[in-house]
Amino acid sequence: MSDLLERLRGRGWRLTSQRRVVAEVLDGDHVHLTADEVHARAVARLPEISRATVYNTLGEMVSLGEVMEVATDGRAKRYDPNARHAHQHLICSGCGSIRDVHPQGDLIAALPAGERFGFVISGAEVTYRGLCPDCS
């Protein structure tokens, strides 16, 4: 994830302590925090960081393609630092925990031409649902 900060600097970002903290909080595999969770963890390291800055920083990281936004349930969006490797999500219907998964096959090819309504398809996302070992 220190790579992330370097990449952002290469794109002309000013490297502030707030942005560093947000990037650190987001680091890891299977990390899917909401903006408020990111804010809570960031405050633990940098007490004066504001909610607006967390939202701004997350939004900028998404625009740059460094972080992926995951809208799973119509509630708070989650932020996934693993945006550079294509993957899908598996969500526990019991506790809400999320894992990154890699299904086989070509999702886009699975949509017949007659089902495309003239759209130019650019991507597809899958959300698998089930019960995790703890909840089942």
Place this chain on the structure above:
Amino acid sequence: MSDLLERLRGRGWRLTSQRRVVAEVLDGDHVHLTADEVHARAVARLPEISRATVYNTLGEMVSLGEVMEVATDGRAKRYDPNARHAHQHLICSGCGSIRDVHPQGDLIAALPAGERFGFVISGAEVTYRGLCPDCS
């Protein structure tokens, strides 16, 4: 969709004018309204209907499996009356319009055992994204 009201009555529902109006508003193919849109259209037919009742009624229809909730973008949820026929969604990145689609193949089978983290998988949803003929 008049079927819907009959089915609901068979499940012990009291058939009120409010519920009838919500069901009528939701009727049709490729219908994916937000709760507020449902409310606006319901008010046109029954001016005193409240937002709370629309939310309650939609929530109940979802619980009964008669209507499907679609969370596409982290903003308002949309409600799809076509819940009794399995389908996925294709969304225009330009204007937000939504079509029901039917991809080929078995999504769940596409997830290898080694990628399931011990979960019992119960379902999978796909969201295709692209540009519709008007937007491209």
Place this chain on the structure above:
DNA sequence: ATCCTAGCTTGGACTTTGTCTAAGTCAACA
């Protein structure tokens, strides 16, 4: 036909999630 009552509806207060703004601060270059 009318009465009763559990279940339904209502308006408004409240919560959660996210956006916007004006004023102050500071990273990075010169």
Place this chain on the structure above:
DNA sequence: TGTTGACTTAGACAAAGTCCAAGCTAGGAT
């Protein structure tokens, strides 16, 4: 070390949804 435009801040605001107490009513009971 000074300058400046980009960044951050607190708080107001907005959108989407939930909750509650009080009143209303569909439909079975009488």
